[in-house]
Amino acid sequence: MRRSFRFLLRPTAKQTVALTACLDDHRALYDAALEHRRTVYTKAGVSIRYGDQSADLKHIRADDADGQGRWSFSSQKATLRRLDKAFTAFFARVRAGRTPGFPRFKGENRFDTIQWPKNGDGCRWDSQPEHPTATFVRLQGVGHVRVHQHRAVRGTIKTISVKREGIRWYVILSCDDVPAASLPATGTTAGIDLGVASLATTSDGEHLVNPRHLTASADRLAAAQRELALKKRGSKRRRKAVARLAALHGKVRRQRLDGAHKAALALVAAYDVIVHEDLRIANMTRSASGTLQAPGTNVAQKSGLNRSILDAGWGVFLTILSHKVESAGRELIAVNPANTSRTCARCGHCAKENRITQAEFFCTACGHAAHADVNAARNILRAGLALRDAAQAA
Numbered sequence: 001m002r003r004s005f006r007f008l009l010r011p012t013a014k015q016t017v018a019l020t021a022c023l024d025d026h027r028a029l030y031d032a033a034l035e036h037r038r039t040v041y042t043k044a045g046v047s048i049r050y051g052d053q054s055a056d057l058k059h060i061r062a063d064d065a066d067g068q069g070r071w072s073f074s075s076q077k078a079t080l081r082r083l084d085k086a087f088t089a090f091f092a093r094v095r096a097g098r099t100p101g102f103p104r105f106k107g108e109n110r111f112d113t114i115q116w117p118k119n120g121d122g123c124r125w126d127s128q129p130e131h132p133t134a135t136f137v138r139l140q141g142v143g144h145v146r147v148h149q150h151r152a153v154r155g156t157i158k159t160i161s162v163k164r165e166g167i168r169w170y171v172i173l174s175c176d177d178v179p180a181a182s183l184p185a186t187g188t189t190a191g192i193d194l195g196v197a198s199l200a201t202t203s204d205g206e207h208l209v210n211p212r213h214l215t216a217s218a219d220r221l222a223a224a225q226r227e228l229a230l231k232k233r234g235s236k237r238r239r240k241a242v243a244r245l246a247a248l249h250g251k252v253r254r255q256r257l258d259g260a261h262k263a264a265l266a267l268v269a270a271y272d273v274i275v276h277e278d279l280r281i282a283n284m285t286r287s288a289s290g291t292l293q294a295p296g297t298n299v300a301q302k303s304g305l306n307r308s309i310l311d312a313g314w315g316v317f318l319t320i321l322s323h324k325v326e327s328a329g330r331e332l333i334a335v336n337p338a339n340t341s342r343t344c345a346r347c348g349h350c351a352k353e354n355r356i357t358q359a360e361f362f363c364t365a366c367g368h369a370a371h372a373d374v375n376a377a378r379n380i381l382r383a384g385l386a387l388r389d390a391a392q393a394a
């Protein structure tokens, strides 16, 4: 199983300067290689290949020993490969008869990751053994950077990446052969309803993670975005507003990840089989201002950017959940969410009138009353178990 581990870096002031230079040089290399391909393509109609450009790299490094020559040959090649991928995708779209945009130059804020394709080649994880209580990652041209390692790394480290997010730097390890840590069977199953008031509600009536903090941050983020739009291009105030926006984005991302991890952990610990709504289907059927199926008053006010911030949380959550399910040896089932919020979980009566408010469900046929999300989660569970039975019978 492949998994990635992400840790905060704690570079010194000097290392921060070096990291920034390293990122800038990789970006410059990307843009120069793009410029080269562009010129040759528009002037001669010839496309340059990755092999040609990586051969040039040797000369570039030799001619610029204090600049490009400082960094790892392998991470530079990875950067050229990244450009190559952008071109491959571009030509694939051209061949498909579409008119894609030509691969773009990376502005200062559009290039935030450097990848070293192999641990030990221009980078080394957990270097400096004389410091047994701390973790360091050695990066060529930067030195031993301290890592805030808040959890154990398992498996074999394949690639090492460094990413800049606002003023923070992270190291991301991509590992192969991560062992699955199977949890003991609990003999229980659950359906989950994804929502806004709670990230997820289980068919057992539990509400997981109230994203109140996230909602507050989303409001601040939307305000910061509006503020930025008013600033003059190139002004000092605009630069400050951009930095503020980036910091808020980082905060929202961390809050969302934190909440999603907690909710996913709780579910995986408690249930053998977890059933959720298929978001790809849900997104198609969702109304513009509602939750998955039922628009509500507190939700209707949250539109535009705020909505998209909260929406994105479901995708992140399901991704994290699927990783945890896999490593714990549990089972995850996605079902079509159509009608799950308006169908009575007790008698099966399906009517719009059953859903009184965002929070309340009352069956007009049998009188069954329940929290609307719990009722929906029960329907989701039933649909998932039916799918599973059908698959096992086939």
Ligand SMILES: [Zn+2]
Residues within 6 Å of the ligand: 344, 345, 346, 347, 348, 349, 363, 364, 365, 366, 367, 368
């Ligand atoms: Zn009913």
